[in-house]
Amino acid sequence: MNNTLLARSADALYWLARYVERAENLARILDVNDTFARDRTGGQNWLSIVQLNADREAFFARHPTADAARVIGFYVADTTNPTSIASAVRAARENARTLRPLISTEMWVQLNVFHNRLATVTAADLTPGRLSPLLAQVKEGCQTHTGITEGTFFRDEGWYFYQLGRYLERADQTTRLLDVKYHVLLPDQQDPGSAVDVSQWNALLRSAAGYHAYRRLHATGITPGQVAGFLLLNRRFPRSVYLCVREAELLLAELGARYGLRGGHRAAEQLDGLRGLLSGVTIEDVLIGGLHEFLDEVQRQLNRTAAALGIGFFGYPEQSESETSESAQ
Amino acid sequence: MILSDYTSPGFYCELTDSPDSAPIRARLESLTIDALHRRAAAAEAELYNLGITFTVYSDKDAIDRILPFDVIPRVIPAAEWARIESGVIQRVAALNLLLADLYHDQRILKDRILPADLILDHKQFRPEMQGIDLPHGTYVHICGTDIIRGADGGFMVLEDNARTPSGVSYVIENRHMMLRAFPDLIDGVGVRPIDSYGLQLRAALRECAPVADPAIVLLSPGSYNSAFFEHVFLAREMGVPLVEGRDLVVIDDRVFMRTIGGHAPVEMIYRRLNDDFLDPEAFNPDSMLGVKGLMRAYRAGNVGLANAVGTGIADDKAVYAYMPRIIRYYLGQDPILPNVETHLCREADGLAYTLDHLDQLVVKPVGEAGGYGITIGPRASRAELDACRAQLLADPANYISQPCISLSVAPTLVEGRVEPRHVDLRPFAITGAKTWVLPGGLTRVALREGSLIVNSSQGGGSKDTWVLE
Structure with missing residues (x-):
């Protein structure tokens, strides 16, 4: 049989995975911020979450200040905010709806029930004491999706696009997390004596589910550089940018070889370059050159990879160089 | 004892009047009303979670609704089914012969069996189909009677x-639901299986394609269509891609779909899109759902369509009135399943009779589907009858009338008890080289007490339909 995977379906599979991954990451970040990320005065920095999602404009158009209740409401349940968990899960489910002939019944049912559950969330569920269990449910919902997919989704071309979406989104999320948090958490430059706030760096690692793995690797202490290096360059941590890029590169190569598809060569070139960038540096090099500048370059290359997939496989027009539109239904 | 208080005076009951349903009645009697309610609620929750739903759109929200499902099955004894099956096959054969004739020599018009103006002026008659030869002469590949x-x-x-x-998706999903929720009810009862619908459909599409081993797709208006679940279901059952108009392109009168590897040929299309929307070049130019140039490819014989274009002329309610004559004309047989007596208001006699007996008749517009625009004389108010009379006089050709049939009933679970509710039956016939009928079909039930209208858009539900071995 020839390739019969519709370009539109491949696109929807890719976005299905991205949206679920996005919802999971957002739940992690909100949960950790709610639970662990207190500074020495006991305050929480909720604005950094708005920055992390590049939502300053949209957020302050709706809210005067970035306090806990407002940021949580904006990112958990606000369906008018396209970057909320509710919107991501809804978008995942709408993609899944168009994909029902391809995905397993169990994948669809779980997402449908998950979505319907989130649709019943009220303001009362977002209050202290109830938020964390809700976010745990979101994480678990996303991970259940991932597990069901692993166990039931047929491994043809569609599987590769799904996995590509997952790893590219994860790389993107880790990059953003690091970019925003690193600079917020660095010791005060004006006060060289100020201590590294260990609990905040721990919280950053917990956001990426990397705390325990990091401890195994760096048992003696915690330094900002080591944390950044771990999240960016570690070869075995499943949420490190390096690992995600490497996985995406392997997936794309296998997709091309196994199914005789030629649409991936530009994306493959991008990923090859990106992996080269990530494997050729140490974290010390990165910090000297500027972490923010480095992460910006990584983001640009991730975006170019996504755009190249759009043109090579999903039938997007040629000129959209800078960023793929989140065309997803 | 769930049936102990049940009676259905004046109506035929599909369960209690049926000679072969004793074993099923006995099994039902072993359940309590509470148990029925409990299992029914579980079944409906499962249908909702499975997304076996049709979608209703309000201003901003898409609301998924399940087709209400009644857990007490409708039973059809083997002998009754044999009659329905042969009647449906006969009827589909006549419809296909009629369409082949209308789009070729039009003998039936020349012989004055059908009035030419009824056909040739009809908006569902498609001159684009004139002279096209279809494999096996099959126009109506899928028919619901x-x-x-x-x-x-x-x-x-x-x-x-x-x-x-x-x-048809509800037919099969209802069965799966019954097997899960009521294994004890069906256990030991010989019920004809219905699982092969997808295979039969795929085989028929293959037989009617222009090439030997066709690439088949199902063309849907998209996920916003209220019947999208059914499109998903059928694509999955056949193992073919579910495409939308924007996934297809016509190049040099050949149809291709846009895949990750480029353009892949398509040779047979089961389309769930009405004629009007199929091809903006040939029909409604505003259609965003269709495929530009599809009719050119079809006329060139490079792609097959199921159902064929132009079948809407055959299921018109005015043409329906002629079906007994059409069956005799083409097949030389009496109809196995009779029509409901029908008065054509386009004819002077029919109009006069209808106006004289308005309070006893059901008046239907010929072009509508879904139970819309119907006036049920015995139930209508004075004002409704007057409005109906005015419409009839203004545009008689748009209406037919029929006597008010006392539709049969079936025991149906309502709040805390089992009561008779009116039902109908829609068997599905698939035709490639020959016709196959899915055993049973969709039993629709009017859930409101006394209601005769079973359409899902008007408060109808469905039941599993058991054809006994």
């Missing part, structure tokens, strides 16, 4: 659906 049963227990055909009949 709406059948009712009167107080005397006789079956009658109420309507033919020869365009894009829907509902």
Whole structure:
């Protein structure tokens, strides 16, 4: 049989995975911020979450200040905010709806029930004491999706696009997390004596589910550089940018070889370059050159990879160089 | 004892009047009303979670609704089914012969069996189809025949659906639901299986394609269509891609779909899109759902369509009135399943009779589907009858009338008890080189007490339909 995977379906599979991954990451970040990320005065920095999602404009158009209740409401349940968990899960489910002939019944049912559950969330569920269990449910919902997919989704071309979406989104999320948090958490430059706030760096690692793995690797202490290096360059941590890029590169190569598809060569070139960038540096090099500048370059290359997939496989027009539109239904 | 208080005076009951249903009645009697309610609630929750739903759109929200499901099955004894099956096959054969004739020599018009103006001026008659030869002469690959049963227990055909009949997904999902929720009810009862619908459909599409080993797709209007679940279901059952108009492109009169590897040929299309929307070049130019140039590819014989274009002329309610004559004309047989007596208001006699007996008749517009625009004389108010009379006089050709049939009933679970509710039956017939009928079909039930309208858009539900071995 020839390739019969519709370009539109491949696109929807890719976005299905991205949206679920996005919802999971957002739940992690909100949960950790709610639970662990207190500074020495006991305050929480909720604005950094708005920055992390590049939502300053949209957020302050709706809210005067970035306090806990407002940021949580904006990112958990606000369906008018396209970057909320509710919107991501809804978008995942709408993609899944168009994909029902391809995905397993169990994948669809779980997402449908998950979505319907989130649709019943009220303001009362977002209050202290109830938020964390809700976010745990979101994480678990996303991970259940991932597990069901692993166990039931047929491994043809569609599987590769799904996995590509997952790893590219994860790389993107880790990059953003690091970019925003690193600079917020660095010791005060004006006060060289100020201590590294260990609990905040721990919280950053917990956001990426990397705390325990990091401890195994760096048992003696915690330094900002080591944390950044771990999240960016570690070869075995499943949420490190390096690992995600490497996985995406392997997936794309296998997709091309196994199914005789030629649409991936530009994306493959991008990923090859990106992996080269990530494997050729140490974290010390990165910090000297500027972490923010480095992460910006990584983001640009991730975006170019996504755009190249759009043109090579999903039938997007040629000129959209800078960023793929989140065309997803 | 769930049936101990049950009676259905004046109506034929599909369960209690049926000679072969004793074993099922006995099994039902072993359940309590509470148990029925509990299992019914579980079944409906499962349908909702499975997304076996049709979608209703309000201002901003898409609301998924399940087709209400009644857990007490409708039973059809083997002998009754044999009659329905042969009647449906006969009817589909006549419809296909009629369409082949209308789009070729038009003998039936020349012989004055059918009035030429009824056909040639009809908006569903497609001159684009003139002279096209279709494999096996099959126009109506999928047909849904709406059948009712009167107080005397006789079956009658109420309507033919020869365009894009829907509902078959509910038939099969209802069965799966019953097997899960009521294994004890079906255990030991010989019920004909219905699982092969997808295979039969795929085989028929293959037989009617222009090439030997066709690439088949199902063309849907998209995920916003209320019947999208059924499109998903059928694509999955056949193992073919579910495409939308924007996934297809016509190049040099050949159809391709846009895949990750470029353009892949398509040779057979099961389309769930009405003629009007199929091809903006040939029909409605505003259609965003269709495929530009599809009719050119079709006329060139490079792609097959199921159902064929132009079948809407055959399931028109006015043409329906001629079906007994059409069957005799082409097949030389008497109809196995009779029509409901029908008065054509386009004819002077029919109009006069209808106006004289308005309070006893059901008046239907010929072009509508879904139970819209119907006036039920015995239930209508004075004002409604007057409005109906005015419409009839203004545009008589747009209406037919029929006697008010005392539709058969079936025991149905309502709040805390089991009561009779009116039902109909839509068997599904698939035709490639020959015709196959899915055992049973969709039993629709009017859930409101006394209601005769079973359409899902008007408060109808469905039941599993058991054809006994």
